[in-house]
Structures are given as structure tokens and as C-alpha cells.
Amino acid sequence: MIFYCTKDALVVGVNTxxxxxxxxxxxxxxxxxxxxxxxDRLILTATDLEISIQCQVPVQTIEEGxxxxxxxxxxxxxxxxxxxxxxIELKDQQLYITYYSSNIVLKTLEQEEFPLLPNLExxxxxxxxxSLFQNMIKQTVFACSSEEKRQVFTGLFMQIENQxxxxxxxxxxxxxxxxxxxxxAENSTFSGIIPGKTLTEIYRLLRDDDETVDIQYTESQVSxxxxxxxxxxxxxxxxxxxxxxVIPNTCETKIHMPVAAFTEAVERASLISRDSALGANIICLxxxxxxxFLEQNSDVGRISEQLEVEAEGxxxxxxxxxxxxxxxxxxxxxxxxxxxxxxxxxxIIRPLNDPNYVYLVLPxxxx
Amino acid sequence: MIFYCTKDALVVGVNTxxxxxxxxxxxxxxxxxxxxxxxDRLILTATDLEISIQCQVPVQTIEEGxxxxxxxxxxxxxxxxxxxxxxIELKDQQLYITYYSSNIVLKTLEQEEFPLLPNLExxxxxxxxxSLFQNMIKQTVFACSSEEKRQVFTGLFMQIENQxxxxxxxxxxxxxxxxxxxxxAENSTFSGIIPGKTLTEIYRLLRDDDETVDIQYTESQVSxxxxxxxxxxxxxxxxxxxxxxVIPNTCETKIHMPVAAFTEAVERASLISRDSALGANIICLxxxxxxxFLEQNSDVGRISEQLEVEAEGxxxxxxxxxxxxxxxxxxxxxxxxxxxxxxxxxxIIRPLNDPNYVYLVLPxxxx
Numbered sequence: 001m002i003f004y005c006t007k008d009a010l011v012v013g014v015n016t017x018x019x020x021x022x023x024x025x026x027x028x029x030x031x032x033x034x035x036x037x038x039x040d041r042l043i044l045t046a047t048d049l050e051i052s053i054q055c056q057v058p059v060q061t062i063e064e065g066x067x068x069x070x071x072x073x074x075x076x077x078x079x080x081x082x083x084x085x086x087x088i089e090l091k092d093q094q095l096y097i098t099y100y101s102s103n104i105v106l107k108t109l110e111q112e113e114f115p116l117l118p119n120l121e122x123x124x125x126x127x128x129x130x131s132l133f134q135n136m137i138k139q140t141v142f143a144c145s146s147e148e149k150r151q152v153f154t155g156l157f158m159q160i161e162n163q164x165x166x167x168x169x170x171x172x173x174x175x176x177x178x179x180x181x182x183x184x185a186e187n188s189t190f191s192g193i194i195p196g197k198t199l200t201e202i203y204r205l206l207r208d209d210d211e212t213v214d215i216q217y218t219e220s221q222v223s224x225x226x227x228x229x230x231x232x233x234x235x236x237x238x239x240x241x242x243x244x245x246v247i248p249n250t251c252e253t254k255i256h257m258p259v260a261a262f263t264e265a266v267e268r269a270s271l272i273s274r275d276s277a278l279g280a281n282i283i284c285l286x287x288x289x290x291x292x293f294l295e296q297n298s299d300v301g302r303i304s305e306q307l308e309v310e311a312e313g314x315x316x317x318x319x320x321x322x323x324x325x326x327x328x329x330x331x332x333x334x335x336x337x338x339x340x341x342x343x344x345x346x347x348i349i350r351p352l353n354d355p356n357y358v359y360l361v362l363p364x365x366x367x
Numbered sequence: 368m369i370f371y372c373t374k375d376a377l378v379v380g381v382n383t384x385x386x387x388x389x390x391x392x393x394x395x396x397x398x399x400x401x402x403x404x405x406x407d408r409l410i411l412t413a414t415d416l417e418i419s420i421q422c423q424v425p426v427q428t429i430e431e432g433x434x435x436x437x438x439x440x441x442x443x444x445x446x447x448x449x450x451x452x453x454x455i456e457l458k459d460q461q462l463y464i465t466y467y468s469s470n471i472v473l474k475t476l477e478q479e480e481f482p483l484l485p486n487l488e489x490x491x492x493x494x495x496x497x498s499l500f501q502n503m504i505k506q507t508v509f510a511c512s513s514e515e516k517r518q519v520f521t522g523l524f525m526q527i528e529n530q531x532x533x534x535x536x537x538x539x540x541x542x543x544x545x546x547x548x549x550x551x552a553e554n555s556t557f558s559g560i561i562p563g564k565t566l567t568e569i570y571r572l573l574r575d576d577d578e579t580v581d582i583q584y585t586e587s588q589v590s591x592x593x594x595x596x597x598x599x600x601x602x603x604x605x606x607x608x609x610x611x612x613v614i615p616n617t618c619e620t621k622i623h624m625p626v627a628a629f630t631e632a633v634e635r636a637s638l639i640s641r642d643s644a645l646g647a648n649i650i651c652l653x654x655x656x657x658x659x660f661l662e663q664n665s666d667v668g669r670i671s672e673q674l675e676v677e678a679e680g681x682x683x684x685x686x687x688x689x690x691x692x693x694x695x696x697x698x699x700x701x702x703x704x705x706x707x708x709x710x711x712x713x714x715i716i717r718p719l720n721d722p723n724y725v726y727l728v729l730p731x732x733x734x
Contacts, residue, residue: 073667076638082631094668102632104639106668264449265469271443272471300440301461301473 001065001090003037009057010078010086013044014071016055016229019201021071022048029113033074036066045117046071047232051198052117053205054230065090068109077104117232120223123216126160126185130210130226136167137203139178139331139357144196145171152238155193160185168243169196174324174361175243190217193240198222198233205229247358248346251339255292256310256352259336262292263329265305269294270322272303282364286317287340318343319364325349328359368432368457370404376424377445377453380411381438383422383596386568388438389415396480400441403433412484413438414599418565419484420572421597432457435476444471484599487590490583493527493552497577497593503534504570506545506698506724511563512538519605522560527552535610536563541691541728542610557584560607565589565600572596614725615713618706622659623677623719626703629659630696632672636661637689639670649731653684654707685710686731692716695726 014033022030025048034045042059045052067090077097087098090108097104145153150172157168163186166179182188202224206213210227217223217235224231269283273296286293287309294305318340329336332351339348349359381400389397392415401412409426412419434457444464454465457475464471512520517539524535530553533546549555569591573580577594584590584602591598636650640663653660654676661672685707696703699718706715716726 070667073638077635080631080635080638101673102635102671104635104668104670107666264447268444268447268469268471271440271447299474300437301471303471304469306468 001035001037001067002062002088003042003059004062004085004087005042005057005059007078007081007083007086009042009059010081013042013055013057014075014078016205017044017046017053018071018075019204020046020048020051020053025049027113029068029109029115031071032068032109032114033071034066034068034111034114037061037064045114047115047117049115050195050234051201052232053201054117054232056228066111067093067095068111068114069095069106070109073106077106118218118221120216120218120221120232123218123221123223124188124190125214125216126182126188126190127212127214128165128180128182128185129212130206130208132180133213134203134206136165136178136180137199140167140169140176141196141199141203142327142331143169143171143174143176143359146196147171151236152193152240154197155195155236155240156199157191157240157243158194159191160188161191168240170241170243173321174327174359175246176328177243177247177358177360179356192217192222193236193238194222195233195236198231202231205231246346247360248339248341248348251313251341251348253287253311253313253316253340255287255338255340257292257307257336257338259329259332259334259351261307262336263326265294265307266322266325266329269296269303269305270326272296272298272301273322281322282319283322284317284319287311287315289315316340316343318347320347320361321364324361328361332357332359368402368404368434369429369455370409370426371429371452371454372409372424372426374445374448374450374453376409376426377448380409380422380424381442381445383572384411384413384420385438385442386571387413387415387418387420392416394480396435396476396482398438399435399476399481400438401433401435401478401481404428404431412481414482414484416482417562417601418568419599420568421484421599423595433478434460434462435478435481436462436473437476440473444473485585485588487583487585487588487599490585490588490590491555491557492581492583493549493555493557494579494581495532495547495549495552496579497573497575499547500580501570501573503532503545503547504566507534507536507543508563508566508570509694509698510536510538510541510543510726513563514538518603519560519607521564522562522603522607523566524558524607524610525561526558527555528558535607537608537610540688541694541726542613543695544610544614544725544727546723559584559589560603560605561589562600562603565598569593569598572598613713614727615706615708615715618680618708618715620654620678620680620683620707622654622705622707624659624674624703624705626696626699626701626718628674629703630693632661632674633689633692633696636663636670636672637693639663639665639668640689648689649686650689651684651686654678654682656682683707683710685714687714687728688731691728695728699724699726 036043041056043056045054084099089096093108095106153171159166165182168177214225273283284295290311292307292309296303335352337350346360346362403410408423410423412421451466456463462473520538526533532549535544581592640650651662657678659674659676663670702719704717713727713729
């Protein structure tokens with residue numbers, strides 16, 4: 001393997017695949033990045049067996065070949081290379097990186113041990129515009145659980161049916177639900193649970209100038225193709241809870257208010273509640289006529305925030321974990337409706353400008 | 368105590384003094400910030416008994432008074448306050464913070480327990496332009512030791528004598544030495560060891576639009592006045608080593624080279640050396656005719672960097688901790704001279720554009 005390339009091409013390639021490098025695997029080969037030249041491109045691949053990321057960058061190939069290189073040192077080195085033509089050559093199982101009159105020689109890993117990636121060529125497929133997909137991920141992925149013990153909740157339920165794409169995330173305390181119409185996906189049906197990590201990493205890698213994401217899927221794998229990147233992920237096995245059933249159709253109280261003002265009030269109230277006897281982050285919301293009070297007291301002091309709102313229906317007092325509110329308030333804009341049905345029933349948050357998004361949050365039960 | 372103020376005034380005041388709040392003291396009162404209104408200003412004070420920071424911000428005082436408030440929660444709250452007029456009032460030893468129709472009530476600390484700051488009014492004084500002082504701190508403070516066990520090395524030696532200000536920092540492995548002429552300080556003489564933390568914090572707080580820093584000193588204390596800030600620090604007791612004696616007057620090898628090219632080569636070589644058997648960060652410099660080689664090999668591979676330089680004198684091979692090189696290369700510009708006198712003698716780095724700065728680094732002894 002011999003090729004010339006720029007520093008920038010290597011940096012883009014390594015940064016893209018680096019997140020798939022296993023951070024804690026006992027298999028040393030998973031610490032490596034597979035480099036492979038094909039015509040005038042270098043294909044970089046990394047995998048932790050759960051996700052695999054592949055990225056192509058332009059190079060000038062002199063002799064085709066491939067090698068697996070330790071990712072950490074290679075990543076650090078490419079970031080520090082000078083902005084000049086870099087010559088890379090594999091000789092005697094060592095990688096020679098040459099620039100100006102200087103050179104670096106790196107030991108390589110056993111290429112035979114690098115896992116083969118599953119082939120999804122025969123899979124079904126549909127496409128989604130990048131901006132739409134980014135927004136869907138942003139509005140749902142934060143609601144996933146990060147606790148490994150109940151695997152289905154660490155993933156996002158994704159379904160395509162009747163030209164509608166649905167994504168749902170929940171950690172059992174709150175749930176984010178988003179749909180979008182995909183008129184061109186008329187022949188696609190899919191449902192599966194995609195690891196939250198997969199979608200977080202894809203969100204990070206998506207660029208506005210990538211126009212669409214092509215999604216392919218089988219029973220156990222899903223792949224995302226966009227720009228020069230091919231992202232492969234296993235699906236999580238298991239049954240996702242019946243999310244439609246938990247969304248109430250009616251409510252006793254409706255509160256219309258601006259997202260920004262509510263966010264600031266919740267942020268301040270949550271500062272006081274951090275040392276609260278009630279538990280971390282729990283704040284008390286109280287609707288009296290058209291005033292919403294956010295209250296909390298703790299060892300350090302007490303707070304009473306007042307917001308003038310548009311309210312319909314019954315007055316109510318309810319305790320909620322402020323973290324679950326702040327998470328959703330970051331991903332919606334302008335005006336919102338907060339629907340409540342009593343102190344022990346789930347609250348529903350809907351952005352006024354988006355009928356396709358619903359967020360459900362469970363209260364702290366009144367004792 | 369009753370006053371009105373803006374959010375910004377509180378944020379500036381709290382952020383300025385916050386670094387003096389004790390992070391690990393067993394005295395709870397040192398977790399507090401003293402607030403005191405005097406005419407139309409609020410004076411905030413924090414201290415950990417080693418350093419004290421005082422900052423004045425404009426407020427509209429209705430009733431003078433003072434209080435000690437827990438710093439962490441107060442700092443978090445002021446950052447989250449809305450951009451509106453804030454009303455603050457001390458009532459029944461609780462601090463009422465009111466904005467719009469909302470309010471926060473914070474418990475306060477026992478003001479009698481807050482330490483009195485030493486009075487330096489009768490002290491000697493001199494002034495230094497901010498930009499000069501910033502540069503002197505930047506070029507010397509990094510060479511201090513962070514190990515508490517030998518206190519004199521955690522401080523910077525500062526001396527004013529014959530209208531010349533000298534600052535020296537050393538951790539015994541390297542030393543940074545900087546002088547500057549202060550023609551107006553003709554009657555000042557001072558020498559003392561100032562804690563590195565003091566100078567690091569002052570560097571952080573200095574603003575370009577503060578014109579001068581007024582420095583006052585006694586036997587055991589030094590104070591820095593600039594802008595709205597009054598920074599007080601104890602001096603470190605003890606004898607600073609004879610720094611003049613260790614700077615050699617002659618050398619066997621002189622290497623002229625650009626700072627940027629040398630920095631990049633050292634950075635790359637140090638990546639490889641991190642896993643070196645020789646020890647972390649040790650790189651080998653070898654001058655052959657007018658080529659400087661930077662070499663290293665370790666478990667991950669090897670590197671040979673070549674730099675074309677202007678050299679005078681003997682060829683040489685020397686091993687140096689790359690961290691000690693990178694630290695100084697960050698604070699000098701353009702062209703440098705590296706003076707060497709054999710593999711076991713100290714190396715001297717001088718920026719070509721500044722005759723008042725000298726950096727000395729000890730090599731790793733050849734065995």
C-alpha cells in the first residue's frame with residue numbers, strides 16, 4: 001500500500017470513524033482502524049461490533065493495499081501533521097508516514113483479526129432529507145435511558161409505515177414521540193429499536209450539505225449512508241412498550257406559555273431544589289387562575305417564580321423532575337402547551353408550531 | 368441592606384471574586400462571599416486566607432449594609448437571573464432577591480466569622496503597565512512547581528531594584544527568567560516570593576482596558592490594584608535559589624531556528640515518546656552539521672524529524688523532556704536561539720526579539 005494524501009483528508013477520515021473505536025473492548029484489534037486504498041480513495045473503517053463507521057477520503061493511490069493501525073496514536077499523529085503532501089507506505093508490516101525530510105514509522109495490528117462487516121446489500125431501503133432526520137434525532141434521542149440494564153430503553157423505536165416515519169424514545173419516566181411524512185417511502189415498512197448511541201453519533205456526523213440519508217435495514221442491522229460516510233449498527237432485540245397507549249387524549253388543564261420564559265423559571269427553580277429534601281431537581285408547579293408558580297425550598301433557601309400564562313381548565317399543583325422539563329425545552333421553540341390531568345397523571349408538552357411532536361413526563365407522585 | 372442592580376454587575380462581581388473562595392477549607396465561612404454596600408457601589412470580597420479578591424460594582428443603594436452569602440448557590444443564581452433590574456434586600460438574616468413578580472430567599476452565613484483582611488495602606492508601592500505585567504506573568508508562571516512539598520518553588524520570585532522588575536519561576540528542572548525596566552519606580556525596592564496561583568488568577572482577571580497595576584507590599588503581603596479589583600496575597604516565606612548563578616555565560620553550540628517549526632517537530636516527537644521506555648515525554652535532539660534531528664522510539668513506533676537550522680559550534684546529542692520545551696515555545700515568538708554546552712549541561716532558550724527573557728532547561732542525564 002502506497003499513497004499520497006493531504007493532512008486534512010486524514011483528519012476528516014480519522015475523526016469520522018474514531019467514535020466507533022471500542023473504548024473498553026478486551027479485543028486489541030478493535031482499538032485499530034482499518035485503512036484500505038481503492039482507486040483514488042482511502043476507506044477508513046472502525047467498529048466496536050455494535051456500530052461500524054466507514055468513511056472515504058480522496059488520496060492519490062500508487063499501490064493498492066490495506067492495513068490495521070492503532071487508532072489512538074494514529075489519530076494524534078494525523079492531527080499534528082504539517083499541511084503538506086503526506087506520503088504513506090506499508091513496508092514489512094510497518095506504516096511509514098513521510099513529510100518533508102521527516103518520517104514516522106508505526107507498528108501495525110494483525111489485519112486478519114479485524115472483523116468483517118455484515119453485508120446489507122439485499123436489504124430494504126428508504127431515504128430521508130438530512131435536516132428532517134437531524135431534527136427527529138434531536139427531539140427524541142435525549143429521552144432514551146443510559147442505563148444498560150434494560151436494553152430496549154437505551155434505544156429509539158423507529159418505524160416506517162404508510163409513508164410515515166415515527167421515532168420514539170423513553171426511559172420510562174418520560175417519552176419523546178415524533179412523526180414525519182415521507183411521501184416517497186411508499187413501499188417501505190420497517191420497525192426496530194436503534195441504539196441511542198448510534199443516533200447520537202449520526203447526529204454528530206451529519207452535515208447540512210449532505211442532502212439525504214439513505215437507510216437500509218434487515219432483521220438485525222440497519223445502515224445509514226450520507227456524504228462519504230457509511231454507518232452500520234445492530235438493532236436492539238426486544239419488545240418496545242406500547243407508546244401510543246400512554247398518551248392521553250383528554251386533559252383537565254391546558255397551559256399556553258412561551259418556551260423561553262418557562263425555561264428560565266425552571267432553571268432558576270432547579271438551582272434551589274438541588275439540595276432539596278424532596279429529592280434532586282424536583283420542583284413544584286402550581287397553577288392559580290392565570291398565574292403559574294414554580295416553587296421550591298431546600299437547605300439553602302427558597303424560590304417562588306411567577307409566570308403569567310394563558311390557562312384553560314382546572315387549577316393544579318404538580319411536582320416534576322426539572323431535568324425532564326429542561327431536556328425537552330431545549331429542543332422546542334417559541335410557544336408550548338402543557339396539558340395536565342391531575343397531580344398523579346402524566347403531563348404532555350406540545351410545541352404550538354409542530355403537531356407532530358409530543359413529549360410526555362410523569363410527575364413525582366403526591367404522597 | 369437594600370439595593371438595586373443589574374444582573375451583569377452581579378455576574379462580574381461574583382465571577383471576579385469566586386476564585387478566591389476556598390475549595391477545600393474546613394471553615395464554612397470561607398465558602399461565603401462578603402457583600403457590602405457603600406454609597407453607590409457593592410463591594411464583594413472572598414478569601415481562602417492565602418489570597419483575597421475584592422471587586423466593586425455599581426449599584427443603586429437604598430440602605431447600606433453587609434452580609435455573607437454562600438458562594439456556590441449565589442454564583443449559580445446570579446448567572447441565571449433575567450436581564451432586568453434586580454432588587455436585593457437583607458431581612459431577618461435572609462437575602463431576598465426579587466425580579467418581576469418572582470423572588471428567591473437565601474439563607475446567609477454568620478458575618479462575624481468572616482476574616483478581616485490585612486491593611487496595606489502604609490506599604491510601599493510601584494506601578495506597572497498592564498500589558499507588560501501580563502506578558503511577564505505569561506512567560507514565567509508556568510515554570511513554577513505545582514508540588515506543595517517545596518513551597519518556595521510554587522511561587523515566583525519577584526524583585527524590584529534599580530528601576531528593574533525581575534520575575535523568576537523554577538521547579539528545579541527548568542527556570543524562566545524575565546526582566547523589564549520601570550523608569551518610574553526609582554524609589555522602590557522589593558523582593559519576595561509570590562504564590563503562582565496568585566499570579567495565575569491576576570493574569571486571568573487583567574483586562575486590556577485596565578491601564579496599570581498598582582502593587583503594594585509589606586514583609587508578608589502583597590496587593591495588586593487594577594480596574595475595580597483589589598487582589599491581596601500572602602508572600603511565601605523562604606529563600607529563593609540563586610538563579611543568576613545557574614545561567615551559563617558561554618556555550619559550545621548555538622542553534623538559531625524558527626519557533627513554529629521547532630514546536631511542531633517537538634509536538635510530533637513527543638507523541639511517540641509517550642509510551643517510551645526512556646520515560647514519558649523524553650525526546651532526543653541531535654545536531655549534525657546544520658540539521659537538527661528530533662528522534663524517539665517506543666512501543667508504538669519511531670519518529671525522525673529533521674529541521675534545517677543555522678548552527679554554530681559543536682555537534683551535540685541531548686535528551687530533554689518535551690513538556691519543558693513545549694511550555695516555553697508557547698510563550699515566545701518568531702525566532703529563537705538554543706544554546707547548549709554538552710549532553711549533561713543546562714540548555715538555554717532565548718527569543719531573538721527579546722533580550723530580557725531567558726529560559727533554562729536541564730537535560731535528562733546520559734547514562
